[in-house]
Amino acid sequence: MRSAGVRGTVVAVAGLAAATLVLEPLRTHVSLASVTLLYLIPVAATAAAGGLWTALGAAVAADLVVNFFFVPPLHTLGVASVDNVVVLIVYMLVAVAVAVAIKTAGRARELAEVDRLRTALLDAVSHDLRTPLAGIKAAAATLRDPELELAPADEAALLETVEDSTDRMTALVENLLSLSRLRAGALAVHAEPTALDAAVAAVVIHLAVDNRVPDDLPLARADPGLLQRVIANLVANALAAAPHVHITGAAAGDRVELRVIDDGPGVPAKERALMFEPFQRLGDSGGTGLGLGLAIVRGFTEAMGGTVEASETPGGGLTVTVGLPRA
Structure with a gap:
C-alpha cells in the first residue's frame, strides 16, 4: 500500500x-x-x-x-x-x-486465481488420495480374506503396497502443509553453516543417484531441514523423469550451488517459468503428483535467501540449480 x-x-x-x-x-x-x-x-x-x-x-x-x-x-x-x-x-x-x-x-484477478487454485487442489487431491487409498484397501482386503492362503512372499508384497501407499499420502500431506506455511508467511527458517555434501548424502543414501558433490565445498548458510526437503523433492522429480540422475556442487562467487541433473525429456524453455508455480506439473514428479514439489523447492530456497533456476541439460534433460549464500 x-x-x-x-x-x-x-x-x-x-x-x-x-x-x-x-x-x-x-x-x-x-x-x-x-x-x-x-x-x-x-x-x-x-x-x-x-x-x-x-x-x-x-x-x-x-x-x-x-x-x-x-x-x-x-x-x-x-x-x-x-x-x-x-x-x-x-x-x-x-x-x-x-x-x-x-x-x-x-x-x-485475485478471486479468479483463488478459484483456480481451489479447483486445482480439489482435483489433484481427489486423484492423489484415491490412488493410494485404493491400494491400501485392496491390500488390506486381500490380507483379511480367510479363504486365501498367501505365501510369505505375497504377504510381504501386500504389506509393502500398504507401506508405499501410506508414504505417498504422508508426502502429500507434508507438501500441502508446507505450501500453506509458505502462503501464510509462517515458515520458520533456522539458518546455520551447512555442509552441502552431507545434506545431499543424507537424502540419497538409499537412492540410485550419482552423488558428485565434492566434500571440500564451502559451507552454505541454510536451514538443514529445509535444505534436505529441497534436495529430496528435486531428486524425486528427477528420478520420476529419468533413470540416470546425478548431483554436482560448486562455489560461485558469494554463493554455493547444487545442480540436480537428469537426462529425461526435459521441459520446453518457454514453460520453465511456470515450473515452480503451485499445481503446475511441468517437470514435477513426471506429471503424476499434485504439482507442489517444485513450488516448495522454490519457496524453501527463497526463504533461505537462495535462488533456484531450471535449464536444459546438455544432450537433453533438465538441470535445476539451487544457489545458497556462503556461510
Missing part, C-alpha cells in the same frame, strides 16, 4: 510537470477546454498507479496547475468562475472512477 502511494506520487508529479512543460508554451494556441482535458491523463495515470487517495491529491493538484498557468488572470490562484469548480469535480470523479475500476479488476 505504501509503495503504491509513493509510485502514484511520482507519477503525479512527473505527469503534471510534463504536461505543464509541453502545454504552457502553447497556451495561446490551445483552448482552455483542450488543456483541461489533457490534464485528465496524469490524473488517470496516478489513479492507476497509486490508488484512490493519491489520485484525489493529483486531481486537486491538476486543478491548481490549470488555474495557475492557464486561467486568466495568469499565475494567480482563485476561483474565477463556476467552471473552475466543475473542472475540479470532474478531475475528482475521474480519479475515483479509475481507482475503483483498477481495484475491482485486481480483486477480480
Whole structure:
C-alpha cells in the first residue's frame, strides 16, 4: 500500500510537470477546454498507479496547475468562475472512477486465481488420495480374506503396497502443509553453516543417484531441514523423469550451488517459468503428483535467501540449480 502511494506520487508529479512543460508554451494556441482535458491523463495515470487517495491529491493538484498557468488572470490562484469548480469535480470523479475500476479488476484477478487454485487442489487431491487409498484397501482386503492362503512372499508384497501407499499420502500431506506455511508467511527458517555434501548424502543414501558433490565445498548458510526437503523433492522429480540422475556442487562467487541433473525429456524453455508455480506439473514428479514439489523447492530456497533456476541439460534433460549464500 505504501509503495503504491509513493509510485502514484511520482507519477503525479512527473505527469503534471510534463504536461505543464509541453502545454504552457502553447497556451495561446490551445483552448482552455483542450488543456483541461489533457490534464485528465496524469490524473488517470496516478489513479492507476497509486490508488484512490493519491489520485484525489493529483486531481486537486491538476486543478491548481490549470488555474495557475492557464486561467486568466495568469499565475494567480482563485476561483474565477463556476467552471473552475466543475473542472475540479470532474478531475475528482475521474480519479475515483479509475481507482475503483483498477481495484475491482485486481480483486477480480485475485478471486479468479483463488478459484483456480481451489479447483486445482480439489482435483489433484481427489486423484492423489484415491490412488493410494485404493491400494491400501485392496491390500488390506486381500490380507483379511480367510479363504486365501498367501505365501510369505505375497504377504510381504501386500504389506509393502500398504507401506508405499501410506508414504505417498504422508508426502502429500507434508507438501500441502508446507505450501500453506509458505502462503501464510509462517515458515520458520533456522539458518546455520551447512555442509552441502552431507545434506545431499543424507537424502540419497538409499537412492540410485550419482552423488558428485565434492566434500571440500564451502559451507552454505541454510536451514538443514529445509535444505534436505529441497534436495529430496528435486531428486524425486528427477528420478520420476529419468533413470540416470546425478548431483554436482560448486562455489560461485558469494554463493554455493547444487545442480540436480537428469537426462529425461526435459521441459520446453518457454514453460520453465511456470515450473515452480503451485499445481503446475511441468517437470514435477513426471506429471503424476499434485504439482507442489517444485513450488516448495522454490519457496524453501527463497526463504533461505537462495535462488533456484531450471535449464536444459546438455544432450537433453533438465538441470535445476539451487544457489545458497556462503556461510
